[in-house]
Amino acid sequence: MLVFAALMLCITLWVSPVQAEFSLPEMGDPSASLLSVTQEQQLGQQLLREVRGRLPLHKDPLLNNYLQSLGYRLVSSTPDAHPHFSFVLVDDARINAFAMPGGIIGVNTGLLLATRNESELAAVIAHEIAHVTQRHIARMYAGSARIDFITGLAILGAILASAYDAQLGQAAMVGGMAAGAQAKLNHSRASEQEADRLGISILVAAGYNPQAMADFFERMQQLAGPGSEQVPEFLRTHPVSASRISDARQRAAQYAGDYRNDSAEFQRALARLQALAEPLRTLQHFEREHRLAQADETTRYGYAIALIQRGRTDEALRVLQTLEAASSWYLYQSLGKAEAWLAAGANREALAQLTLLHDLYPGFQPVAQLYASALLNTGEASRALKILEPLVEQEHPDPALLRMHADAQARLGQMALSHESMAEYHFYQGQYRQAMQQIEQALKIPGLGPHLEERIRSKQSIVARFIRAS
Structure with a gap:
């Protein structure tokens, strides 16, 4: 499959045959005091798989499409932003958002429900985008000793997990390093101020009300005020003070124009x-x-x-x-x-409606995903496979699509291909041992043919490296 083949090229560049020898740069060396952009991207690819496998992501295609669309609108208005951001909606009632290396931005459903208009939601996302573009996460490594790349990945994953959930992060800490990592959990006051400043400029460039940043901060203080049951998680990882709100108001006041709120x-x-x-x-x-x-x-x-x-x-x-x-x-x-x-x-009526929608919105995932699901429910696996093929070949495909793809292949008797798709499903969720099990099942299918067997064995080699490194 094209997606896995492209990813394998990235993995080959990342995971060398002597993985244990691959380490982060000497942080004491001023010329390499940060993670390189390439290393940060590699960490981001790994952590996106971890996020998908460990956090309760919301599965609704329409909601995920909305968040992605809003996120990309803001990224396109961000100076120096790379095009590989990923926006994930976490099914968690707590009010929080987080950023990870390589451009992973997470938004809890609780935060979306707490915002009063799109400008407030955009303000939070713009703030997190600024943390990524200004490389605040990479700077957490400044002054650290030389460490193994995979160990560094584990520590960074723990730090970032703690920014989302303190208990999850503490459980993930590498033994003997928890105390040092804990000191790095939150962004510095200077980083928060910089993210506020750049976040407001991103809002303006995207046409949103720049006062929305301060509006949302005030909203958080209201929710944390007297009589509230608990402090929003957002305030634990993004402390808000009266001076911070005032700074955001003054900075936003520098911009004049007709901005949208909602x-x-x-x-x-x-x-x-x-x-x-x-x-x-x-x-x-x-x-x-x-x-x-x-x-x-x-x-x-x-x-x-x-x-x-x-x-x-x-x-x-x-x-x-x-x-x-x-x-x-x-x-x-x-x-x-x-x-x-x-x-x-009423499958007949549903399919008629979805066939029309798919013709009007070709390649639109919320439509295609429901359409493919309906086709599978009615035994039309061949048609479902045609709908799913272009979607699973995209960069970082939704694991739900890969699972449906595997289901369609199995129903058509394409068992080796089905196991291969299930291996990808597990791989993209950081479940490397389950991916290996699916690959081994695929290799047991008789009559694979030399091309297919070679492709599956190359994937087996890649997955084995991740298992050894984990």
Whole structure:
């Protein structure tokens, strides 16, 4: 597969045959006081797989697509930003966000639910992007002694995990080095100020309200004020003071212009997330506070998604029908109908809707993923495979797509290819031993052919290196 082949080239450049000899630069040497950009990218690739395997990532394709789109919009407005950022939505009610080397930005669902408009969410993401572009994470290594590359990876993973979850990070610490690593967990005050400053400039360049940074900080202080049950996790890793809010306000005041605060896409994503997270509460609130005819379309959309989650699909379809068939709502309305029909077992109607959507939005993952799933449910594995092929060949494919790809291949009797896809599924989640098991199963299939066997054995060699290094 093209994706794994491209990744193998990167791995070959990273993991030398004498892995134990590959070490970080001497940090005492002023000419190499930071991780190189290449090393940071390599660490990022590894940690993205670890994040996928260890953190509870949200699986909804529409929500993930929204976060990726917002993230890339901000990256495109960031000076000197590389194009390989990855944005992940963590299914965690705590209010927090984090950055990792190589451009991995994580946002908890709790933070998205706590923001009041898209500008506030963009402010948090812009702040985390600035931590990456200014290489604040790489600078955590300054002054360290020479260490083995893999040991450094483990320590860095522990430090970054602690920024997300202190208990997770402490459990991951390498023995004997926890105390030293703990001292490096949080960004310095200077780094936070720099990330605020650059984050505000990123907001302005992307057309967002620069005051949103201070607005969100004030929001966090409100949530942590008297009577609150607990301090938001964001404040533990990003301490907010009155002077920091004042600085952000003064810096934002330097910019004049007509900036946007919100978007329809944000409000739809928020409504969808609320409905998926707490469908019963969403239904009770709607039925207590609203009448269908008077509710705005975003509120009705969230209500319909909650109805689907509770199995009330006929009602959901009626509510979705009330949404305007204008272009701005067509995709959400149509996907919602397909979700309702699939939940009700009306596969014929769902497939008709998804076939039309796939023709209108070719390559759009939220549509393609639901379409392929519906095709698999109706026994049309060959058609599903054609839908999935271009998606799994992308850089850093979603593991969920790889698993569906393997399922389609298995249903078509392509067992060696199915095991190979499952090996990729595990590999992209940092599950190297499970990946090896799938590769070994693939190699047991008779009649592989020389080309396929050589490809699988080359992957076996790569995975074996990761297992030895872990």
